[in-house]
Amino acid sequence: VKKIINAPADIVVDALRGMAAAHPEELRVQTDPAFVARSDAPVTDKVAVVSGGGSGHEPLHVGFVGPGMLDAAVPGPVFTSPTPDAVQAAVGKADSGAGTLLVVKNYTGDVLNFETAAELVEASGVGTRTVVVQDDVAVQDSTNTAGRRGVGGTVLLEKIVGAAAERGDDLATCHEIAERVSANVRSMGMALTAPTVPHVGEPSFTLADYEMEIGIGIHGEPGRERVELESADRVVRRLLDPVLEDLPFREGDEVLLFTNSMGGTPGTELYLAHGIAERLLADRGVRVTRRLVGPYITSLEMQGMSLTLLKLDDELRNLWDAPVRTPALTW
Amino acid sequence: VKKIINAPADIVVDALRGMAAAHPEELRVQTDPAFVARSDAPVTDKVAVVSGGGSGHEPLHVGFVGPGMLDAAVPGPVFTSPTPDAVQAAVGKADSGAGTLLVVKNYTGDVLNFETAAELVEASGVGTRTVVVQDDVAVQDSTNTAGRRGVGGTVLLEKIVGAAAERGDDLATCHEIAERVSANVRSMGMALTAPTVPHVGEPSFTLADYEMEIGIGIHGEPGRERVELESADRVVRRLLDPVLEDLPFREGDEVLLFTNSMGGTPGTELYLAHGIAERLLADRGVRVTRRLVGPYITSLEMQGMSLTLLKLDDELRNLWDAPVRTPALTW
Amino acid sequence: MSCTTQHVVAAMRSAADSISEHRDELVELDRAIGDGDHGENMERGFLAVRNQLELTAPESPAAALKSVATSLISSVGGASGPLFGTAFLRASTAVGEAESLDGPAVAGALRAALDGVTARGKAEREDKTMVDALAPAAEAAEAASATGGSDPGAVLRAAAEAAETGARTTVSLIAKKGRASYLGDRSAGHLDPGVRSVVLLLNAFADVTGVE
Amino acid sequence: MSCTTQHVVAAMRSAADSISEHRDELVELDRAIGDGDHGENMERGFLAVRNQLELTAPESPAAALKSVATSLISSVGGASGPLFGTAFLRASTAVGEAESLDGPAVAGALRAALDGVTARGKAEREDKTMVDALAPAAEAAEAASATGGSDPGAVLRAAAEAAETGARTTVSLIAKKGRASYLGDRSAGHLDPGVRSVVLLLNAFADVTGVE
């Protein structure tokens, strides 16, 4: 299979070893069970922010561990939620006694495994809260589905609540802020090509040269619809319009615009799409005051992009601006 | 063609508009002729560091504009060196009177266009120096070729010399430091898949499922040899060994290890490969004290990686550590 | 026929073999309407099950089932890990101190397993999940043991057959739970991977308990 | 026959047409042993040439050639931009004040163009570059104008034919300059894109100057 790997079964451990070698001062990496924590965890009197999920979405979540963002991240096998014992171990390393906020993307596996982990952790005396991220508007019907997926909004939420924890907010406040972000963030994605899961050996789905997939998630599953390739102008509208209509975002709203590469889409295309999104938002009187552009929540080598809008208020904007020092985001 | 673009001919301008929208305070973006400059350029009494080259390698160079790195970057069409008038315009915006260091990757077009630009700029009273980056060891015979290509070392050089300029070094000193970096950096790359140039519409070369290309550059040209896919352990050795032998890097040397994604290779694979390189270097007694891991000098959506080693001394290490604030590198 | 601790352990080994044999099939089913990991997850899980059962020879059917549960929960991950884990955990509780399981005990275990899966996963019948095999299986087991069948092998066989029938009905369904539900009507026309796993497991259990 | 300013301008328009017609061919040649941009570069460049010549009607052959040079230099980029640009710039200088170019003037222009290309690019014959068409062309032009040929059309025709022959010889060569040289012996068996451009240009010039 066309990847730079050794045995597929060893991918996560092998990549973790590389992270440990690349960030020896900043990160504490454990491989069994697998988790990555800030080297100075637990941080006294600070709420711990812990997340995790299947691997294959890097830098989410392991690349976001560090001051100002996650205290620990738990990587499962590729595209597979980690097990409760791994989450428990991570919380054990990260929790200072001030409690732990678990950030969980809304997938059945992530929810169930983190649920069990929270029970175990609470039983051992650690206070926890859980926020479930469900920002994907591609899944329209929440009642007859497993609900909206947690996608791009996860990155923004982890940064913002990480800042809240860093400045000393207590668990209840951190949870409140997390829920406020979750309530005000919306995303939608598309793909030009599918990823190839290492142990599968072939693409997760197949698109013709003239096709694209609209409303994809981050696990290589097909989207809502397959249509003919279109210009960037039209692609961006296909993502932005449903996002705008859903919250809805209104004229005069202040937003953070996050233009994300699904992994294989080059920087030129990403900035090109971002520019179109900015122009469309300006046309609608939606004020973009903060931006994030790059590959931050990916799906292996999938070529594609997603747009995320977060409605900002003063507090959320300040939390976004607060310093952060992680492998993937630093300012 | 499977890209998120409008008309191929408008790619560079469209992407620049997106950059301008994404970094409105930090960058001054011009589209005709095209260049990106720090918004506070020219910076009084500071040597200006200016680079450029074909688009398609983002974030190189436009993503490296900002305090501590480039004062301006000149993007040509995809894979095509920019013309002298564009470089001249960029220097005009960036030069403060303290002189300009031009960082040129060793490709015939880049060298010739920047040469003419330097002449024009000198004729208008601006002092310049030029450093040519030629770190690619894949091209073994310099006499019977156009010489070694400028690849991953360019990123490291721009950061280091940008820091030298930022701390107030004069033009001659900046040039000296640049030449020292150039003399002590070596790279080698490989590819699993080729890029597709937008106006061409098909991949630049074709590899079978079981093949990989060793010794590639950043413009989608074939490499030195095509071989069967191998494990990551072997792939990393194929890149590292020639790099180590070429300078040569010796036991006890201190190095910066830069593991670069060619654009389409996901973070998991990159960190995995990085871990192998760190282990191999440790085995040889080469001390890695600094690292850079990520997609920093790319070739559109090419899947592949490159390794770059820079022999460090105290000064180069300090310059590497100095603060930097650009779209793609911030610390 | 009886179903002692040894039978339970043997059934789990047989299940592990079957899952491994069908790993690629489960991956392929999950690739079509999911993310392609179900076969990998289940194989990893049942490898852990087999290893743990060898390491710590359980002393009762309940202990064996609990061992299976904890192995799965700490090695499978994804959606199927917690759900199959809970299924075996509830089954373990349901069989209590019994050293040998008769028909009604097996039916009770299947019912408890189903209740656990629906309690955690909130899926109903026709949501196109493992419930669509497990629910018919539990019902068939209860019916078989009610009509005077205290033979655990016969009860398991009835359950396995009902699971097979239930599984086939899912092909035309549109998924309302799990990852396949994101696909909307594009999930129709495909067999759910979790449903296939239930069938494989029950068949393995029935095969082992069917012989003395 | 003569070669006035009008002929030079017409020749450049004809060259622009030819380059556009052959854009895809030039891209494909450069895709095989380069980075696939040569056709795009030359088409962009000669579009600029055409536009500039219309905008500022040159008043002499030298002015026309210089206009071509500056258009190419500021729009082509890559390796071919500076090299073709320098070629036309040197040609412009070589033809001096002449209002009409005879055979020897054309030969002189080609020789100057070649000298400019080799001075900047440092390529020699058999390095598999545009020099492998331009050098034979210059020589043939000089030979033709020496043997009593003051007819610019005939001189250009001789040059174009020699360029064609020279171009064909490059196919088997291993590139020693330019991007193709990174490929080592893998560059053999392919026609150099720049060499093809020279042939197209000279043919276009010869065609236009060949008619009155």
Ligand SMILES: Nc1ncnc2c1ncn2[C@@H]1O[C@H](COP(=O)(O)OP(=O)(O)O)[C@@H](O)[C@H]1O
């Ligand atoms: N809410 C649920 N209730 C019951 N079964 C479910 C539910 N969600 C998912 N499943 C089952 O889990 C299977 C998928 O398991 P798996 O692929 O291992 O996990 P994931 O979906 O996290 O990748 C589905 O085929 C389905 O049978």
Ligand SMILES: Nc1ncnc2c1ncn2[C@@H]1O[C@H](COP(=O)(O)OP(=O)(O)O)[C@@H](O)[C@H]1O
């Ligand atoms: N040193 C050189 N001397 C003469 N011609 C050269 C030299 N280097 C490159 N060329 C010519 O330039 C052509 C490639 O041009 P182009 O593709 O436009 O630029 P680039 O190689 O920068 O992409 C080659 O086919 C060759 O004929």
Ligand SMILES: [Mg+2]
């Ligand atoms: Mg999964």
Ligand SMILES: [Mg+2]
């Ligand atoms: Mg080029």
Ligand SMILES: [Mg+2]
């Ligand atoms: Mg799955």
Ligand SMILES: [Mg+2]
């Ligand atoms: Mg080229």
